[in-house]
Amino acid sequence: MNERSATAGQPVLALDAITKTFPGVKALDGVHLELHAGQVTALVGENGAGKSTVVKTLTGIYQPDGGRILMDGAEVSFPSAQAAADQGVTAIHQETVLFDELSVAENIFLGHAPRGRFGLIDTRAMSRKAQGLLDGIGAEINADVRLKDLGIASRHLVAIARALSVEARVVIMDEPTAALSQKEIEELYVLVEALKAQGKAILFISHKFDEIFRIADRWCVFRDGQFVGQGLMSDMDEKTLVRMMVGRSVDQVYPKRASVIGDEVLKVVGYCHPTEFDDIGFTLRKGEILGFYGLVGAGRSEFMQSLIGITNPSKGVARVEGDIKVIRSPADAVAAGIVYVPEDRGKQGAILDMPIFQNVTLPSLGQTSRSGFTRMAQEFALARQYVERLDLRAASLDTRVGALSGGNQQKVVIAKWLATRPKVIILDEPTKGIDIGSKAAVHDFMSELAAEGLSVIMVSSEIPEIMGMSDRVIVMREGRIAAQLEGEDLSPETLVRHAAGITDNARGKAA
Amino acid sequence: MTMLKSREAILTGAILLLLILIATRFPGFVAPANLMAVFNDTSPLMILALGQMVVILTRCIDLSVAANLALTGMICAMLNVAFPGLPVAVILIVALACGAVMGAVNGLLVWKLAIPPIVVTLGTMTIYRGIIFLLSDGAWINSHEMSPAFTGFPRTQILGLPVLGWLAILVTAGMALIMARTPMGRSFYAAGNNPHAAVYTGIDVGRAQFRAFVISGTLAGLAGYLWISRYAVAYVDIAGGFELDVVAACVIGGVSIAGGVGTVLGTILGALFLGVIKNALPVVDISPFWQLAISGAAILVAVTFNSRSGRTRGRIILKSVEKAT
Structure with missing residues (x-):
């Protein structure tokens, strides 16, 4: 499968055996990638395959530990983001950083504005050039309006114009359609075609198979930081691509214990939200681990936040052990026995300046207080019980959480929720961004919780984790449940198919 | 936590050092009776600073405390003039209620x-001062119009310390209890330190902020009566600019302006530090210009301390972020 040069012709930009190591993780392990002039290359891979690391290597944010970067066949290096831009590599990121209070032209030329006399910014030239760029990509935007007056799609076009404001030969688009509506996506395709016609080499990163087959000329697959293969889109079909992307055995890594699955604990019926999700319904049994899989933006976290009362659903009923629970605030959810460990634990998890024991007892103060006053002894006892259970090592329970390591902070957050004695625990991307060793510990612990009769909902974008840990999987796509999979139906291929919306009879290139 | 404790130790040391320095030039200043007088004189600042501390903990600021104090004071004084027989207990209840209502307006x-x-408290600060003008027509209420019971209350001595000082001690004890031992006190720290996490934990951050403003307003109301009766005068501009002293006391006391960090003890020490400077400098014959400059320098030093401890925190967070990527 290692067809390193699928076509003749010199690539504009090529990666040759690039390696990048972070403490504990080999993010890129000898990967190859070729970008050709006037062609779109789709980079495909699961989360954690190394796509973002490649983008950062190409744009000078990371320096590779080994391997060569070649431009027109000559070895180059990108010691800084500026160096990459100077050599004609530009990226449109997933979430573009733009400035609301500045004009469109200022946003486009921030950092490299045309200078006039005395080194002052030549606003007129800047505005004129910006307008030229915007017209060039077919954006009907006035370069002099302030960015905050534009909608999301227009902002995206401004970001693209900014990327093109340097003389670009290579344009990297990192999931450019993730935040766009259908109509805006169509417009983006037109723009991509225009860039191709100008002879730019385009690297297109996407999880959506329909768009890969629609606009890409070449493909390249990474898996777990390793190069799987690359070639021409015309020789490729969806089935093969999915298999290359996920192909691996997952059994041995995951310590899922068989747990006794008991009675129904949570039943959700017809949960709806005007803009984020529609008609979500499922049941969860005692001791079960229910996986929620989907692409980024499928509405999984949004639904979970609604289930615990951060946002309110427009419709829908949640029953816990048969009783209808009206959950309109996180406090209601805790009272109903549903707790949520958010994805962004640094921001949404712990109170860093509070000692460990106060963090743990924060949602359980009713339990540890009497006549309105907290009782220190009870707080310490409760905190100690759960901290010991999670094997959290700290000098004392009075230690500030901010002084702990990331892994231990996470343990504090989990201890906090377990101390409320929940019936259902929702873990949102529980192992995102933690090293392999900690991952195994989290998985082990999750298994243990289920074995003890707690019901777990695990939101995850990592297929091996979903496959290895879940008793049953719900796949969400575009705010709806696309499939419920268990037993033999549950395979990496079916997961990807349902998440990406590939129907069984669609095959090969759509166009 | 140890960091904060050492910060309070530093502040205590600074106050002692200041007293020693003053004593070398003017030994009479450190006589027990005089120190008690300084404490008594600093009482309104301590009461207001404790309210302000709660507000700052929740990532807010209350600039209307001095205006609240002045308006409550004027209302109390006018009540006293209209009904000289009204017991002080009733006046106190009115003062607390007035202050609480004004705090609640901010909070809502x-x-x-x-x-x-x-923005809210800049607005209400002006409005509250404006209401005093409307009520009083800009006229002063002087001591001869007030009843002896009204003006005598804060000066009544118990065990050698006037009631004013005792009230400051009472408020300190009460606030210490609230902050350390009630779910509400805990919610102030949580809401200010990490609002996102607080929401997920089931804490209503907005309600915590509202409660903080009510506490701050109530204490400002209490200080309003005490101030007017102690100085036996009420007028529109009374305690003008005092809100800045209050914020300064908090900042010197180690309350982080970014929210979520601060203690009752630190705030009291911050207020006492300012109180000692204010009372000592005229005694040792330093010009008013230097008094202001020294107060200002103390604030800058305190803020520098805060940002330095903040930086250590930042480094720890970054390390985990680094690990995460």
Whole structure:
């Protein structure tokens, strides 16, 4: 499968055996990638395959530990983001950083504005050039309006114009359609075609198979930081691509214990939200681990936040052990026995300046207080019980959480929720961004919780984790449940198919 | 936590050092009777600073405390003039209620309309002063119009310390209890230190901020009666600019302006530090210009301390972020 040069012709930009190591993780392990002039290359891979690391290597944010970067066949290096831009590599990121209070032209030329006399910014030239760029990509935007007056799609076009404001030969688009509506996506395709016609080499990163087959000329697959293969889109079909992307055995890594699955604990019926999700319904049994899989933006976290009362659903009923629970605030959810460990634990998890024991007892103060006053002894006892259970090592329970390591902070957050004695625990991307060793510990612990009769909902974008840990999987796509999979139906291929919306009879290139 | 404790130790040391320095030039200043007088004189600042501390903990600021004090004071004084026989207990209840209502107005605007606290309290500060003018027509109420019971209350001595000082001690004890031992006190720290996490934990951040403003307002109301009766005068501009001393006391006391960090003890020490400077400098014959400059320098030193401890925190967070990527 290692067809390193699928076509003749010199690539504009090529990666040759690039390696990048972070403490504990080999993010890129000898990967190859070729970008050709006037062609779109789709980079495909699961989360954690190394796509973002490649983008950062190409744009000078990371320096590779080994391997060569070649431009027109000559070895180059990108010691800084500026160096990459100077050599004609530009990226449109997933979430573009733009400035609301500045004009469109200022946003486009921030950092490299045309200078006039005395080194002052030549606003007129800047505005004129910006307008030229915007017209060039077919954006009907006035370069002099302030960015905050534009909608999301227009902002995206401004970001693209900014990327093109340097003389670009290579344009990297990192999931450019993730935040766009259908109509805006169509417009983006037109723009991509225009860039191709100008002879730019385009690297297109996407999880959506329909768009890969629609606009890409070449493909390249990474898996777990390793190069799987690359070639021409015309020789490729969806089935093969999915298999290359996920192909691996997952059994041995995951310590899922068989747990006794008991009675129904949570039943959700017809949960709806005007803009984020529609008609979500499922049941969860005692001791079960229910996986929620989907692409980024499928509405999984949004639904979970609604289930615990951060946002309110427009419709829908949640029953816990048969009783209808009206959950309109996180406090209601805790009272109903549903707790949520958010994805962004640094921001949404712990109170860093509070000692460990106060963090743990924060949602359980009713339990540890009497006549309105907290009782220190009870707080310490409760905190100690759960901290010991999670094997959290700290000098004392009075230690500030901010002084702990990331892994231990996470343990504090989990201890906090377990101390409320929940019936259902929702873990949102529980192992995102933690090293392999900690991952195994989290998985082990999750298994243990289920074995003890707690019901777990695990939101995850990592297929091996979903496959290895879940008793049953719900796949969400575009705010709806696309499939419920268990037993033999549950395979990496079916997961990807349902998440990406590939129907069984669609095959090969759509166009 | 140890960091904060050492910060309070540093502040205690600074106050002692200051007293020693003053004593070398003017030994009479450190006589017990005089120190008690300084404490008594600093009492309104301590009471207001404790309210302000709670507000700052929740990532807000209350600039209307001095105006609240002045308006409550004027209302109390006018009540006293109209009904000289009204017991002091009733006046106290009215003062607390007036202050609480004004605090609640701030709190509701911040909570329900999500207006930035600095804007809300800048607005209400002017409005409250304006209401005093409307009520009094700009006229002063002087000591001869007030009843002896009204003006005598804060000066009544118990065990050698006037009631004013005792009230400051009482408020300190009460606030210490609230902050350390009630779910509400805990919610102030949580809401200010990490609002996102607080929401997920089931804490209503907006309500916590509202409660903080009510506490701050109530204490300002209490200080309003005490101030007017102690100085036996009420007028529109009374305690003008005092809100800045209050904020300064908090900042010197180690309350982080970014929210979530601060203690009752630190705030009291911050207020006492300012109180000692204010009382000592005229005694040792230093010009008013230097008094202001020294107060200002103390604030800058305190803020530098805060940002330095903040930086250590930042480094720890970054390390985990680094690991995460």
